[in-house]
Amino acid sequence: xxxxxxxxxxxxxxxxxxxxxxxxxxxxxxxxxxxxxxxxxxxxxxxxxxxxxxxxxxxxxxxxxxxxxxxxxxxxxxxxxxxxxxxxxxxxxxxxxxxxxxxxxxxxxxxxxxxxxxxxxxxxxxxxxxxxxxxxxxxxxxxxxxxxxxxxxxxxxxxxxxxxxxxxxxxxxxxxxxxxxxxxxxxxxxxxxxxxxxxxxxxxxx
Amino acid sequence: xxxxxxxxxxxxxxxxxxxxxxxxxxxxxxxxxxxxxxxxxxxxxxxxxxxxxxxxxxxxxxxxxxxxxxxxxxxxxxxxxxxxxxxxxxxxxxxxxxxxxxxxxxxxxxxxxxxxxxxxxxxxxxxxxxxxxxxxxxxxxxxxxxxxxxxxxxxxxxxxxxxxxxxxxxxxxxxxxxxxxxxxxxxxxxxxxxxxxxxxxxxxxxxxxxxxxxxxxxxxxxxx
Numbered sequence: 452x453x454x455x456x457x458x459x460x461x462x463x464x465x466x467x468x469x470x471x472x473x474x475x476x477x478x479x480x481x482x483x484x485x486x487x488x489x490x491x492x493x494x495x496x497x498x499x500x501x502x503x504x505x506x507x508x509x510x511x512x513x514x515x516x517x518x519x520x521x522x523x524x525x526x527x528x529x530x531x532x533x534x535x536x537x538x539x540x541x542x543x544x545x546x547x548x549x550x551x552x553x554x555x556x557x558x559x560x561x562x563x564x565x566x567x568x569x570x571x572x573x574x575x576x577x578x579x580x581x582x583x584x585x586x587x588x589x590x591x592x593x594x595x596x597x598x599x600x601x602x603x604x605x606x607x608x609x610x611x612x613x614x615x616x617x618x619x620x621x622x623x624x625x626x627x628x629x630x631x632x633x634x635x636x637x638x639x640x641x642x643x644x645x646x647x648x649x650x651x652x653x654x655x656x657x
Numbered sequence: 658x659x660x661x662x663x664x665x666x667x668x669x670x671x672x673x674x675x676x677x678x679x680x681x682x683x684x685x686x687x688x689x690x691x692x693x694x695x696x697x698x699x700x701x702x703x704x705x706x707x708x709x710x711x712x713x714x715x716x717x718x719x720x721x722x723x724x725x726x727x728x729x730x731x732x733x734x735x736x737x738x739x740x741x742x743x744x745x746x747x748x749x750x751x752x753x754x755x756x757x758x759x760x761x762x763x764x765x766x767x768x769x770x771x772x773x774x775x776x777x778x779x780x781x782x783x784x785x786x787x788x789x790x791x792x793x794x795x796x797x798x799x800x801x802x803x804x805x806x807x808x809x810x811x812x813x814x815x816x817x818x819x820x821x822x823x824x825x826x827x828x829x830x831x832x833x834x835x836x837x838x839x840x841x842x843x844x845x846x847x848x849x850x851x852x853x854x855x856x857x858x859x860x861x862x863x864x865x866x867x868x869x870x871x872x873x874x875x876x877x878x879x880x881x
Contacts, residue, residue, distance in 0.1 A: 488816035
């Protein structure tokens, strides 16, 4: 009887595991472009009509975990050019960094690696059954480490015109992130940059 | 004369044999009129079902309005001597819908993405059936009520990024169906069922009862 009581939840767990394992990946058919997600944030207190001129950083800030540095690859050049072209189309005037621009645009590539731990194969689903304290599953519960990496592009718009002189900071009035698969694909750079501005119509100067 | 005697003797033998056979048959139990073991005893019945289902109510209006044809389940029931049977069923159902690229507002944030909405459930339920016909009837309609838990996986993809929610939630169902025996007193048959199911899920686009109605066809095997 005791054996049966143990076998029943084990049988159910095996069925659940089998059924779950059969599920397909619902986004396997997405193209690279379709996988991209564009995030834009704005400071709702900022009046973008007050800005007339802008400048763009001359290279890309690359941040990897706690390290950072600058890079300027062909892709990076295309991305910075895309920022300039879009800002011009919105009505802003491009000036050099020493010509006191009202706003400045910076682009960064962020890549963070995380080490995660998981107990396999017991997930949150079947962490235990009430009334069966002390029973195991017949195999040892062990842990598996796995590594995940998150990479994305970050574009920030800094307000040079209204700098916080007390704290020596430039307010960020707009920023954007690009996440998804293959975000370093040179064929997608124009699509990615244009999308950021298309979904931010409030940036357009009247 | 000898021939006539032989004929009389043979006729007597044939008549005696006829009477004896008749008398023997009357004395033996009528095996062919005994109730089937399925009618006399409790027995087990295992069913495998495949089918489709359709989201209803707010689940359909707010999250996924597309029918799914990926429902599967297996059940084991104990058929009692009366019209009832009780048992357990474990299944799986999956709903998915892809939306074209659109803008989504989250406070001050705007997100542009292709949404892939999914909901999968693994319901584990106990059920009770009430049958409207005897156990050896070729057609056996039944009513069903069920209740249990469901392993819920709500995965909402924005492009390739996912917002995932996994919980165990209470679930219930009511259904009508019918069993069809392939031959009288046989062990094999078919099963059709229409069932309404509801699971209590409150997360993101889902705000309460996730209701579906499904139809399934299945095969069963019974033994005692």
